[in-house]
Amino acid sequence: MPTRRIAVTGSAEYQALGAGGTLAVDHWDALTAQIGAELSPAHAALFAEPQRDAARGEIDWYAEGSGTAARADTLPEAEREALLARWHAMREEIRALAGRIGSRPDASSRFMATLIQAALTLPAPEARNLWRIDGRPVLVAWGHERAGVAAAAETLTGRMAAADVPMQILPPPAPPVPPGPRLWPLVAALAGALALLLLALLFAWRDPFGLLRPQESACVASPEDLAALAGLREASEREGALRRELARLVTDAAARRATCAPVPAPTPVAPPATAPEPPRNADLERAAREGGQTGQLQIVLAWEGNSDLDLHVTCPNGARLFWGARRICGGELDVDANAERQMSSPVENARWATPASGTYRVEVMNYAPRGQNAVPFRVTIRQAGREDRVVTGIGRAGADRQPVTTVEVP
Structure with missing residues (x-):
């Protein structure tokens, strides 16, 4: 557990990122363990440990190291660029690791890949949240964006909003054709409509393609299966209620035990010749x-x-x-x-x-x-x-x- 505090950030300034209602900063142990095991301890040491203080509304960031801690934007330009280049190279290696983890079949690996992607986000400008300790890069405020510009949940899970369809400008409708003196167009239109009606009636009567026949359901659950499912749901609810009641009783018993006064030790009849051995603990x-x-x-x-x-x-x-x-x-x-x-x-x-x-x-x-x-x-x-x-x-x-x-x- 790192013991050296190098920076403090405020909740009002930065907004934490995550996925599925879980914040990346709350899984520092699991993230660094996964990255250290699959890449190297140096990659895991990139991420300073966050310690959230709800009373102050701030996060203290801790890291290992005995040398001077210097923020990137305070370094000379050449040293700053070298530190940024090293961080960018390690970021790409971690991003590639997240891609490999996300391609695994289990849901926990895909969730861990999403948290690693969120952890790679730094508030702009990134040089203010990048530090150098013992010559290596260390990140604070990782897994955060500035308040008001954090990525939406759709972005974090890989979904993108549909693009707007550009409006099409149509030409004005053609003017109506003035009626002619002859009636044969009207007669032809009526004859065509009658022919279409007859074809539709014939199609409905014979239905050669079976389009009007009722379709059979692909899968219908039997009443016995539905009753068994309802019974399983009720049993699960009863089990959950019993577990909650048991947890409450255990907690209450422990609390009552903690408030009990210790039993006074009996007064010895006669003091021993030598100091007694302390009781076994x-x-x-x-x-x-x-x-x-x-x-x-x-x-x-x-x-x-x-x-x-x-x-x-x-x-x-x-x-x-x-x-x-x-x-x-x-x-x-x-x-x-x-x-x-x-x-x-x-x-x-x-x-x-x-x-x-x-x-x-x-x-x-x-x-x-x-x-x-x-x-x-x-x-x-x-x-x-x-x-x-x-x-x-x-x-x-x-x-x-x-x-x-x-x-x-x-």
Whole structure:
């Protein structure tokens, strides 16, 4: 997960592109994984990672790299043209990849090809959204157009509006022929009309080509098939209602569990001669297996599944320790699960060897739901001189950082 912010764009200035109600920027992980696997990691690194902030109405763009980040329109002309040429060459290679993916028979490949085509769109002028980091091109505001000029859905799916038919100018009608003194033209017209009528009646009576016979239906569903289809539809609706009710009950039970007060520990009859061993905690052992270190203050976040939950801790001085700032205010986030590396038992570990005194605020964010919109989690707090404390909660998709608890360090 890139940790270096290089640019910020506003939703009022740019309009996101996509297809089928899905925006390309919401599929950065899948797009870069597909491009990196079928072309190269350098092609995938073209696209900076978007982080949308709904409260500010802006998108933060992150990229990897340690060198100076320079926007293309601020470079000398020769360097700018070289950077643009490299971006154009890589764009054509990605566009050709989208064509190959789109020709595959499955619907998911065709949908991915459409999103890749949308991602290749940059707001004009493109030099303002092209950056150079460590000598390579990086795009921000990709998959966007300036507000008011974004491509219509027909353009994104390959359909084009019909061309207007030019108006044809006809000459004025010929003047009527003045009637002559003879009646034979009228008689001839009546005779012709009578002959046509007789032919039509003969055609309708004999119907030599069978044009007037009723056509048989090519395929007629039987009443049994229609009844079975109706029963299947009703069963599917009942199953959907039961699944929704089950999900509601599970969510309510988890929420009630999170609000329960912890059971107070019993008062010991007599203090032991030596300090007791801390109680066994499976989440602390999970963090230790993944390389998590300990200290005078250790905060561990654990959950189940492939969702990406993030641990955020705000220190007394206002600085925030999270995946984007892993070493700050004397602490370190040394284990980060399900972002760059998937874990079977996901865990995140933050620790302070000697924490500063004051209040530490603990928050959790469901950063990437991956099909789990409500993820139960556990936060274990181990503090020197105090008993371990476990707080539970639910990480909800679409929510910002959710407050969990506070830690007081004297």
